[in-house]
Amino acid sequence: DQQVKQNSPSLSVQEGRISILNCDYTNSMFDYFLWYKKYPAEGPTFLISISSIKDKNEDGRFTVFLNKSAKHLSLHIVPSQPGDSAVYFCAASARSGGYQKVTFGTGTKLQVIP
Amino acid sequence: DTEVTQTPKHLVMGMTNKKSLKCEQHMGHRAMYWYKQKAKKPPELMFVYSYEKLSINESVPSRFSPECPNSSLLNLHLHALQPEDSALYLCASSQDWQGSGKLFFGSGTQLSVL
Numbered sequence: 001d002q003q004v005k006q007n008s009p010s011l012s013v014q015e016g017r018i019s020i021l022n023c024d025y026t027n028s029m030f031d032y033f034l035w036y037k038k039y040p041a042e043g044p045t046f047l048i049s050i051s052s053i054k055d056k057n058e059d060g061r062f063t064v065f066l067n068k069s070a071k072h073l074s075l076h077i078v079p080s081q082p083g084d085s086a087v088y089f090c091a092a093s094a095r096s097g098g099y100q101k102v103t104f105g106t107g108t109k110l111q112v113i114p
Numbered sequence: 115d116t117e118v119t120q121t122p123k124h125l126v127m128g129m130t131n132k133k134s135l136k137c138e139q140h141m142g143h144r145a146m147y148w149y150k151q152k153a154k155k156p157p158e159l160m161f162v163y164s165y166e167k168l169s170i171n172e173s174v175p176s177r178f179s180p181e182c183p184n185s186s187l188l189n190l191h192l193h194a195l196q197p198e199d200s201a202l203y204l205c206a207s208s209q210d211w212q213g214s215g216k217l218f219f220g221s222g223t224q225l226s227v228l
Binding site for chain 2: 032034036042049095098101105
């Protein structure tokens with residue numbers, strides 16, 4: 001049962017344009033949502049997060065939007081840069097047995113074309 | 115220092131070998147994790163250590179044996195692995211195991227079992 005889904009395995013965007021990465025989830029108990037970026041041969045790097053009580057969080061070029069009624073979140077990157085080319089994992093966490101368990105999506109590979 | 119260091123980066127082992135993966139962090143984090151990631155799949159949680167005690171074992175086969183010698187170090191001892199255990203093994207840490215789920219990952223060990 002995939003509780004966190006990223007339905008687009010890949011996305012190509014021109015440099016300078018907006019990149020929008022989408023994520024859907026099924027578990028209404030998730031209380032934090034996070035985005036991680038992963039370059040080849042490296043571990044995932046935390047990018048940005050949002051609490052379930054908010055609907056938007058912004059950090060520089062990165063903004064995460066949360067629509068709880070639709071169980072959907074998105075990551076906006078504006079403007080996109082070639083260095084943003086990586087695999088982006090959506091993740092969600094919920095308390096489980098006293099532990100904040102993190103569930104990852106399958107990832108979206110973003111290619112920013114110069 | 116916001117780094118999680120993993121060694122070795124690559125490991126090839128036979129099914130009868132015994133090897134160990136090592137992980138180190140000096141951020142004062144009290145929770146440390148082992149994840150396994152297969153190609154084109156999300157990271158899957160294996161073990162969680164909280165305050166140097168094993169807190170979560172996600173039904174991992176006994177041929178994987180974790181160890182936390184102190185608050186900065188985490189090992190994963192491997193014995194009698196199967197070819198299907200070939201994967202990227204990621205170590206991660208967080209301030210504690212009850213936070214938002216923000217994890218700091220190492221670069222991983224790419225393991226091949228022959």
